[in-house]
Amino acid sequence: MGENINDDKNTSHQQTDSGEEVKKDIKGLVGSTRKFLSELLDIRKNTDQEATMEAIIADIPFKGHTSWILICSIFIASVGLNANSTAVVIGAMLISPLMGPILGIGLSLAVNDVDTLRRSLKNFAVMVVLSVLTAYLFFAIFPLRDESSELLARTAPDIRDVLIAFFGGLALVIARAKKGTIASVIFGVAIATALMPPLCTVGFGLAIGNFDYATGAMYLFSINTIFIALATFLVLKLLRFPMVRYVNSKRRRLIGRLASLLAILVMIPAGITFWGALQESLFRKQAQNFVHEKIAPYQFEGSGRFMEDFTDIEFNKGKNSFIELVFMGNETVPDNVIATWNKQKNEDESFARLKDTELHIIQGSKNEQIDQLKYVDQLYETQKTELVDKDARIKVLEAELGKLGKLSIPFADISVEAKTNYDNLESLGFSPTIQTDFKKMDTIPIFEVKWKRDAKRFQTVEDAKKLKAWLKLRLKDSTIQLKEVVQD
Structure with missing residues (x-):
């Protein structure tokens, strides 16, 4: 009995010891993982605070050479947007000095430097007006002044533009803070955040009198500016850049409060912008799914057609959002089908954001002629690239038809004339044959001749030479081949 009790105690001690060992192993693993992640992600050790501040402050002013570089880059970007050339726009962004004052705003807010903030705001205003x-x-x-796709892409920002601006700003200021700045990161951020094209689009909108384009592009530029400045502020705060000290304690407290207040004022519109862009993005996603799942599958009995490319999704924070659907042809969508679509939109939980959204149904036979012309024009614009491709295919087909035309011969006349000239000719055939030497491929016209069984061989050889020469001359085609059919 005593031995059993001792065995139980030993077992209990062993279990306790093994449990403690497991806990120690887990703690060790967690500690190792934490240390590894700390070494992997820590950017404070390799940060050059003084050099970073000097570099950012040096890029703030806009005067002399910097102003002319900005003007030239704006011209290049405008030409690229006008010509719909992505490569030219990217080149303009690489030489643009637009980022300096924005980083200056984020830096000055992070370190309570009111003088740098004042200079940054001043140069930022100069930069925007000049651009x-x-x-x-x-x-x-x-x-x-064509409305190219590169221009139109800068008139309707969404949640992706917010994310690009914020993470682009993070990458930029982290690269700036590193000892030995990573130039490739700075160039990449300049391209990704795309500060210049929106400003060019604002100028385009003002030049053609389209204020919707101008306001949309300015909104995109504002998003980029706010989130780059916000990312700069957050990173420099994380890296604990030293605060600017003022001799006057009252002035120091006042400036600190003003800088904090301005930082909050920057964060509030940034948060509102992010939330609004997120809501619009979710709305558009559900609207696109609704159109794809419920509208597009509808089949007309006659010549009606749903123009899915013309679907217009308009999001408003109030109750004025709508989805415009365009149908062409003489056949219209029945009222009961439209009622079903509305019911599905309002009752299906997967389209919960569309409950207060109106369906605007535009049908070909019910519209005025001016509307028809508008959508025909839009159809041409949206299908322009495809039409160019079709023109190229048409040219290729025409060339092939031209080749086939050469192979189309007056065979009836040729056969009569050949029979008249060559008494030993029993039958004549013709067919185009595809032939290759494994370097190129071509279509060769081949005539098949069959001579009479009692014809002399030397005579048929001579007649074959003459027949081939006559066919080439008669049909004006030097590629003609002659093939003799052997008698059974």
Whole structure:
């Protein structure tokens, strides 16, 4: 009995010891993982605070060479947007000095430097006015002012633009803070955040009198500016950059409060912008799913057609959001089908954000002629690239038809003439044959001849030479081949 009790105690001690060992192993693993992640993600050790502040402050002013570089880059970007050339726009963004004052705003807020903040705001205003004015003059004077896809892409920002601006700003200020700045990161952020194209689009909108384009592009530029400055502020706070000290304690407290207040004022619109862009993005996603799942599958009995490419989704924070659906042809969508779509939109939980959204149904036979022309014009614009491709295919087909035309011969006349000239000819055939030497492929016209069984061999050889020469001359085609059919 005593031995059993001792065995139980030993077992209990062993279990306790093994449990403690497991706990120690887990703690060790957690500690190792934490240390690894700390070494992997810690950026404080390799940060050069003094050099970072000097570099950012040096890029703030806009005067002399910097101003001319900005003007030239704006002109290049405007030409690229006008010509719908992504490569040219990217080149303009690489030489643009637009980022300096924005980083200066974030830096000054992070370290309570009111003088740097004042200079940053001043140069930021100069930068915006100079850029918009340059773009406006270009598009006002330049005779070609097509609404290219590169321009239109900058008039309707969404949640993705917010994320690009914020994480681009993070990457930029982290690269700036590193000892030995990573130039490739700075160039990459300049391209990704795309500060210049929106300002060029503002100038374009003002030049053509389209204030919707101008306000949409300015909204995109504001998003980029706010979130880059916010990312700069947060990173420099995380890296604990030293605060600017003032001799006057009252002035120091006042400036600290003002800087904190301005930082909060920057964060509030940033948060509101992010939330609004997120809501619009979710709304558009549900609207696109609704159109794809419920509207697009509808089949007309006659010549009606749903123009899915013309679907217009308009999001408003109030109750004025709508989805515009365009149908062409003489056949209209029945009222009961439209009622079903509305019911599905309002009752299906997967489309919960669409409950107060109106369906605007535009049907070909019910519209005025001016509306028809508008959508035909839009159809041409949206399908322009496809039409160009079709033109190229048409040219290729025409070339092939031209080749086939050469192979189309007056065979009836040829056969009569050949029979008249060659008494030993029993039958004549013709067919185009595809032939290759494994370097190129071509279609060769081949005539098949069958001579009479009692014809002399030397005579058929001679007649074959003459027949081939006559066919080439008669049909004006030096590629003609002659093939003799052997008698059974």
